[in-house]
Amino acid sequence: MDKQLTAGDICKRKVSVAYKHTSVVAAAQLMREDHVGALVVVDDANGSRQVRGLVTDRDIVMSVVATGLDPEPLCLEDIMSDHLVTARENDSLLDLMHAMREHGVRRVPVVGTQEELMGIVSLDGVLKILAQEMNLLVGSIDTSLRHERARRQSTATPVIAL
Template sequence: MGKQLTAGDICKRKVTVGYKQTSLVAAAQLMREDHVGSLVVVDDENGSRQVRGLVTDRDIVMSVVATGLDPEPLRLEDIMSEHVVTANEADSLLDLMRSMREHGVRRVPVVGFQDELMGIVTMDDVLKILAQEMNTLVGSIDVGIKQERARRQ
């Protein structure tokens, strides 16, 4: 058997981050530039980035645009989710999926031993891994069929 995949193995290490005082307009522009649907809100403490919140493109639309608020004076701290579901680098892929399901989240920041931000895993990342694993299983079916045909000739 192969090694069990962990959150640390599959997370993207380049994370687009913002700070509580980052303007909402600047945050939206950063999300657009980096082609991401979320920002992890962090504080820099003792040289490490500590997760303080999460803001998604949906948060901006639902909390600001759809309610007719002026985004100009708003900061990330005004709309960020403060109770962020995180995963430890050592958490298994299965534990990560269970946590995403249990909390109904699509994005999970990955933290290290001292709760410092190490990466982020999205539902898309998990689905790609699962699709690759399913493809491997399909390949084993094809090999089995070919081997059986060769034995019967």
């Protein structure tokens, strides 16, 4: 049997990052360039990227655009959430899903033992993994039916013609 999937197993290791003092406009441009909907806000400390927050395209729309604020003077620290949900690399997929549901988040940065950024898990990524797992289960049903048919054919009572 395979081991239990963890956040470290399923996270994307290439993460688009920004800093607290990155302008909102520069962050939006980076999201567009990288084709992502979120940036992990980090500080470079002791040679590693320490996770400090997360800013999504929705944060920019809801906090800046929809309220009519001028984005030019704003930095990410002005709009990023104070409450950040993270996962450890060894957290199970089930624990990760529970945390996403409990906190109502679609993206979770994955951190190492020193709170350094290791990757990010998105709801889309989790759904893709679950779909693959469901496909494996469907495949086992098909295999089971084929094995049953083969057993029945090999043990069928021969018909004797009189």
